Amino acid sequence: MSVATPALPVRAERLWAALLAATLMNLPLGSVYSFSVLLRPIEQELAIPRSALSLVFGLCTVGFTVGSVGAAFLYRAAPAPILVLASALFAAGGIVMAATASGLEQLLLGYGIVFGTGGGVTYILLQQGVNMLVRRRQGLVNGYIVSLYPLGAMIATPLFHACNEAYGWRTTLWGLATVLVMCGVAAALLARHGGARLVAPAATGSASTGPAILGPTFFKLSATFFLAASAGLMVLSQAREIVAAYGGAAAIAVAATTGITGAIAAARIGGGWLVDRFAVPHVMCAAHALALGGGLLVTLLPSPVTAVAGLGMIGLGYGFVSGATAGGIALYWRPADYGRVAGRTYVAWCLAAVSLPVLAGYLFDITRAYDTAVLIAAAANIAGMAMALTMPRRGWRDGG
DSSP states (O other): OOOOOOOOOOOOOOHHHHHHHHHHHHHHHGGGGGTHHHHHHHHHHHOOOHHHHHHHHHHHHHHHHHHHHHGGGGTTTSOHHHHHHHHHHHHHHHHHHHHTOOSHHHHIIIIIIIIHHHHHHHHHHHHHHHHTTOOSOHHHHHHHHHHHHHHHHHHHHHHHHHHHHHHOHHHHHHHHHHHHHHHHHHHHHHHHHTTOOSSOOGGGOOOOOSSOTTSHHHHHHHHHHHHHHHHHHHHHHHHHHHHHHTTOOHHHHHHHHHHHHHHHHHHHHHHHHHHTTSOHHHHHHHHHHHHHHHHHHHHHSOSHHHHHHHHHHHHHHHHHHHHHHHHHHHHHSOGGGHHHHHHHHHHHHHHHHTSHHHHHHHHHHHHSSOHHHHHHHHHHHHHHHHHHTTSOSOOGGGTO
């Protein structure tokens, strides 16, 4: 007489909880884009040169990339909620180190290495958790997730500025650390409530059967993303100075910088939404064409107004490509592979951050103008259009 095996409890899956967890963590992590607000007060108190402080942000970018790539190696180390909480606390610890810094070395270690790496790990863990649950509109969902960093910067920038003025930059960083801890606890609880998992159960048969993680599709996608990010990050990092170089008043330059950041966030959502409806290479090619139009506008009709409009178009193109990249990963690869592919894709973002933005600053120092940098960005967009059209039109979900 056979004995019936007790049925395993059904695992609750609540996508809304995983999305809320990602939202709560990624908004404060996105404050990394507001680092420029901290430059002047830190420079004044610690007597650190501006060029040296720029290394802190650069190292944070590298740390984020290392954390993004390394997150996949932690999937089986502990349940998702524990990993989310641990990485959030790690990131908060880095901010505490920066808040108590007495010199450049502690800033580099705390903000650059610890906060950057912890933020990258947290980001990928939450993104992987969402993709293990989402069943439809993968592009829109992932476009929304990647929009959270610029949205977080839009929220953090005025708050950081006000807190700096009222209480000082150390209090600002202590406040950020507190928010990271609170959001980390909430995100861990939401991840548990949502039934988030990081690896597919062995019985589901959902092992990797899509394109190779480091195959031709990955490199084409990364190259297309890199070319858009090079131009887009030049705009993000130097929009204020570029507008000023074309004769724009300070108020216009500041307003343009804020507006472009918001436009990039919206475009990331739009890029994800578009790849749910159109082929990924077509969306990316059109986005690069939009950015190219912005570069040509600034080059052929230089003025403060066209500078604002052209930079906005370059930023929008980058945003659409960024959202399409996030959505495209979900369409080309299976959910279990999402975090591994996404983490490696951010290597292209890191390389973009230290390429054209740095070159643009160097060219400005020599020529006192951004004309050449804008032309290089336009050339990158032309190359991006060509690269995008070499990518496959179909993904694993429709047999591609």
